[in-house]
Amino acid sequence: MAPINWHSVFFLLFALITCGSAVAVVVSANIVRMAFYLVISLGAVAGLFFLAGAEFLGALQLMVYVGGTMVLLIFGVMLTARGPLVSMQTGGGQWVLATLVGVALLAVLLRTAFSVDAWWHGPETADQVVTAKDTTTPLGLALLGLRVDRPDPQQATAPQGVLSGYLLPFEIISVHLLVVLIGAAYLARAKKRVGKPTGENAAGGGGVSDE
Amino acid sequence: MMDLLTQPVGVAHYLVVGAILFASGVVCMAAKRNALGVLMGIELVLNGANLNFVAFGSSYLAPGGQSTIGLDGQLMAMFVIVLAAAEAAVALAIALCYYNSHASIDVDRANELKG
Numbered sequence: 001m002a003p004i005n006w007h008s009v010f011f012l013l014f015a016l017i018t019c020g021s022a023v024a025v026v027v028s029a030n031i032v033r034m035a036f037y038l039v040i041s042l043g044a045v046a047g048l049f050f051l052a053g054a055e056f057l058g059a060l061q062l063m064v065y066v067g068g069t070m071v072l073l074i075f076g077v078m079l080t081a082r083g084p085l086v087s088m089q090t091g092g093g094q095w096v097l098a099t100l101v102g103v104a105l106l107a108v109l110l111r112t113a114f115s116v117d118a119w120w121h122g123p124e125t126a127d128q129v130v131t132a133k134d135t136t137t138p139l140g141l142a143l144l145g146l147r148v149d150r151p152d153p154q155q156a157t158a159p160q161g162v163l164s165g166y167l168l169p170f171e172i173i174s175v176h177l178l179v180v181l182i183g184a185a186y187l188a189r190a191k192k193r194v195g196k197p198t199g200e201n202a203a204g205g206g207g208v209s210d211e
Numbered sequence: 212m213m214d215l216l217t218q219p220v221g222v223a224h225y226l227v228v229g230a231i232l233f234a235s236g237v238v239c240m241a242a243k244r245n246a247l248g249v250l251m252g253i254e255l256v257l258n259g260a261n262l263n264f265v266a267f268g269s270s271y272l273a274p275g276g277q278s279t280i281g282l283d284g285q286l287m288a289m290f291v292i293v294l295a296a297a298e299a300a301v302a303l304a305i306a307l308c309y310y311n312s313h314a315s316i317d318v319d320r321a322n323e324l325k326g
Contacts (some may be wrong), residue, residue, distance in 0.1 A: 002217040006284055007271075011220045015228045022235040045258050048228065052269035054285050057292075060278050061261075064292050069254070069299045076247050076303045080316045088244040088317060095242055103237035109230035113223045122219030133270070137225050138282055139289070149282045166286055171319075173293055180297040187304035204272050 011051050017044035029087045035070070035077050042066050056136045144171045222273065225266030226280045232259030246316050250299065257295045264288040 021041035028034050042065050049058035113119065138149040145165035239252030266272060268284020275304050278284075310316050 005217055006217055008216055008218065008220050011224065012215060015224070015322070017285060018228055019231045019235075022232050025255065026235050026239045026242070031247060034248060034251055038254060039256070042258060045232075046261060048262060049265055051264050051271075052225065053271040054265050054269065054288075057265060057285050057288055060289065060292055064254055064296055065254075065258075069296050072299055072303055073247065073250060073254075076250075076306060079307060080247065080310045085245070085316050090242050090244055098238045098241035101241060102234045106234035107236055109233060110227065113226035113230060116223070118224065118274065120221045122221040122272055123274065135285060137280065139285060142282060142286055147282075157232035169290060173290060177293065177297055180301055184300040184304040187301070188307050 007051065011048070014044045014047040014051065017041070018048065031077050031081055031086055031088075031090060035074050038073075039066060039070050042070065053133070054135060056139055142166055220272060222266045222269075225262055225272065229259040229262040229266070232256075232262065244317050244319055246309065246318050246321075247303075249318060250302050250306070253298070253302075254295065257291055261288045261291050264291070 018041050021044065024037040025034050025041065028037060030055045040063065040161045046061040046066065047062055049055075138147075141148050142165045145167035147165050236252045236255030236259060240249050243253075244254065246260075264274060264284040264287045266284075268278050268280050268282060268288075270278045270281075273279070279301050306316060309321060313320065
């Protein structure tokens, strides 16, 4: 019997946790439990990132997703989960339709994954040592427009200022984050009167809201 | 099953996990009545896509240690994570706004724009 490949064992562990929690999110009707299962699922996805050699992305997933986005979502759950809103049942017809769509989508995606034979083979030998490469520095340099991981033969001869990295998307996404920050703060600002749109509230914009 | 424990995993194993995440997210988006449940479905879909990006860019999974897209997969996944955070912030603000004005979070009752 071949020796156990621990990379595959841990992949199987994290994959089972991920898929099980994702299915639990779908079948659970309680919104608080759904949030908890989603945290488990996203954390296991971070483990899969580590196993794939993307250690910076795994840390980013844990910090931004599990630490930031999920806290935001859980705050939303805590603010809105009141009485009958905690668990809302969906009708049977909607479940049948949604499951039909989901199973069809799953069949298409699995057929794609199974169709290419080369994708099923990892590194040739089980005990092959893949040298660990640090990905943090190349990622940061690529965001600044410098690709050290993929040397571009044209870059040496290109005119000054022509870069092949991701500097422009990086700038766009930073401005996008600023816009989102201001927009979300404006949308979620505290209002004095609840459920009664008055004239001054509609006309005054941000000026009339206090505390 | 024993074959899976002794053989190295490839890209396709990750694709299967990503497909299950994606399908679960789509079902969650379609079937949940709670607006925050729909948001959680979106997070699942984005994570399924991210997993595929990372798998295709990983040199640990490809035969010969040569991945097809290299570090580009991780960069795309980074952008997706940031966009997901921004999307969650705005969607949550909208959901809270709706809850404040309607005292409900049920998406089936948000039908005032129906023509």
